[in-house]
Amino acid sequence: MNETGTAAGTPPVAVEIRGASKIFNTGRHNEVKALEDIELHIDRGDFVTLIGPSGCGKSTLLRLIAALVDANEGTVLVNGKTADRARLDRDYSMVFQRAGLFDWRNVSRNIELPLELMGWKAADRRRRAAEMLELVKLTEFARHHPAELSGGMQQRIAIARAMSFHPQLLLMDEPFGALDEMTREHMQNELLRIWSETQITVVFVTHSIPEAVFLSTRVAVMSPRPGRIAAIIDNDLGPRNEATRDDPAFFANVTAVRDALRGGHSP
């Protein structure tokens, strides 16, 4: 129950969205159609980015998968179950733009938070938190408080917290959006390392084209009002490293995503 790791019997599709629509403030004067007719399949082990201009509904789509928002139409399946069932089963974990660490808890206790909610024993929690700190390479900061950490470190702790119970799916909502460029690239490398070490499925929201292309196996390009998926671009650059950022194939895919984004704006 506690160890949710990738069981052999679980279906190969991590996320399946069919004909999903989301309308906010239905029937009121400020009614907004945030998402329309979304179709999206994400295989296990994929790293999919959702990219698009502000207000294209990419964060809403992420919250639809997380069952923090309910679809008005269509179905959202996570690991073959309804999104809400998957939420209750703790199949996924979420990382937000702000690290959102609890400043009254030290780093280790922050990482233990989801484990506490699941009723883990203290000793098990502590051991897992130590493993997670090793994963994000911040072991020596276990006893520090979040306010003592830089933004990049806080976000790494947030990732450690998200990974602590070995979820199968990681949902990230512009997690590096508030970081400076240098820290951001460093974090991207770290995330790819964690992704390759853990085989986790990632859905990653961003509005940075290079970030999307550098990180993901597939890029879902979205267009606004109402939010739709305009194109899905396969982004097979193989294993990434610093050289990837200067690779012609990388630039070709950046261009492809940019074109797709423009297409979404002016048909």
Added chain:
Amino acid sequence: MSDPAAQNPAAQNPAAQDPAADDPIVFEQLLRLQAAREQRRDRMRRTGRQVVVLAAFICLLGLAYSAYKVVGTAIDDAQSGWPVIGSILPESDDLKMPPVLDIVSGVFEEPRGTGEPFWSIVGKEAAFTLREAAVGFAIGVLVGLSIAIALTTSRHLERALVPYVIASQTIPLIAIAPIIVIWGRKSFDFLPFEWQDWMSVSIIATYLTFFPVTINGLRGLQSPRSENLELMDSYAARWGQTLWRLRLPASLPYLFAAFKIAATASVVGAIVGEISAGVKGGLGRRVLLEAQRYTTGPERLYVAVLGAAALGIFVFAVISSIEYTLIGRKGRETVT
């Protein structure tokens, strides 16, 4: 904590000493830790400074009081035929304003027929009032927090009930105090103890106490960012888990601000309650008594009032130190 590089961030390259500092973020981090530690030391100094400032303030107040007496008396003497200033400013003779030294000696004198120094009498009465205030405070915090938690569950409930919570405080305390005491004198058979008048005074103190706790508690419970609440939802946390692990800890700074107001208000409530309910044994009664026999010992009224002020400061300090131990030293408000 004893990270050598953190102690001396100017050492040319902490990265060379710290294995984790091949990472540019960690280098920056070492500087931040240093700043956080310095800020904590500052906090300790600030507490010491506050004590000194309070003592200095009391001395200054006594000095200003004495200076006013000197100047006022001189003006009175010089302008006996022209009483303009005397009629505008309070008179400063020794009956209206007993000299500071009289007040100080009044603290130690034994009032006739008591055989006990006055400070001891006032001290016991302050303890009596403190009990009323403390019970009132405790009930007020429980009631106030319960209301705040209940209001957190629904926006509609909040909008419907908050106006009444506010309206409750527009009723003058002096008006309801006798009513509460009269209710208290009915026998409550279901209680395992006999109802006493001081308990009614505690209820009066509760009436002043719960309000700031409810209002600030509500703000505090609603203070977590929507992302933090979404985080708890994403972990499928139950309502009670979110309350206990997120909303309540997040509301502590707000609650302690309220507790400080509520603690001093509970002392005010207890004293006013004693006076308007005629309860014997506390500071309220003492103030009333010394006002009645003012001419035979004006300094005693001053001592009683100072005792009440000291009690207020005491409860404030108690709450402040609890706040400090609970949330003061965790490096919040340091660097982000």
